[in-house]
């Protein structure tokens with residue numbers, strides 16, 4: 001799912017980076033890479049006088065994000081009615097230890113998408129979104145798993161969120177210490193962090209002829225992480 005014609009989004013008054021602007025980007029390529037590598041998002045919304053931030057699965061299809069859940073899901077119901085939202089996705093790449101406590105930091109890549117969602121009512125689009133949600137989880141899975149029945153599609157509320165107002169922010173590199181602290185006898189540097197996938201664990205009771213599919217077998221490697229237990 002590539003980036004489409006809209007190569008940048010904004011900045012709008014709400015997505016103009018104020019501090020450390022050089023770490024920010026409104027380029028769709030930067031934004032999309034982070035969205036595509038992330039696995040889940042946090043959705044902030046305001047309902048019935050309270051502000052909530054809820055973790056959710058998501059998928060990107062070109063210029064839109066899709067969220068899904070049960071029709072009774074409070075957040076999705078609220079968003080389907082046009083409530084304002086803010087979706088964030090964060091990839092944590094490392095801890096940054098400076099000589100001074102003050103300059104400790106983290107390396108990260110994160111995206112914020114602000115706007116409003118729409119309920120997906122078209123059945124074909126719903127199917128596309130549900131395929132994309134599975135495919136986002138594990139590429140290759142959507143053509144293998146049984147696809148949702150008409151009843152399952154009816155029992156799923158899907159919300160589309162246009163990536164129309166969005167920003168990315170990326171921090172890389174080591175600590176930025178004060179010049180006066182550079183001679184301190186204190187270790188400084190980075191501790192890299194990454195999400196590690198383990199080897200797939202087969203469910204009990206599978207027919208003997210069903211082995212771990214290629215897309216699951218290579219998943220840990222594709223994530224670029226160590227393949228433990230293989």
Ligand SMILES: Cc1cc2nc3c(=O)[nH]c(=O)nc-3n(C[C@H](O)[C@H](O)[C@H](O)COP(=O)(O)OP(=O)(O)OC[C@H]3O[C@@H](n4cnc5c(N)ncnc54)[C@H](O)[C@@H]3O)c2cc1C
Nearest residue numbers: 040041052054055056057058067068069070072073074075
């Ligand atoms: C990684 C991840 C992915 C998820 N993906 C999806 C998804 O794709 N679709 C989906 O419908 N749900 C998903 N969930 C679950 C989701 O976060 C909510 O729990 C669920 O959608 C709440 O639905 P509700 O309307 O029943 O809850 P609400 O009625 O909205 O929640 C009532 C109260 O329950 C508590 N609560 C609800 N959810 C959580 C939570 N996650 N953690 C702690 N407290 C909570 C809060 O206090 C909240 O105010 C995901 C959760 C995680 C962690």
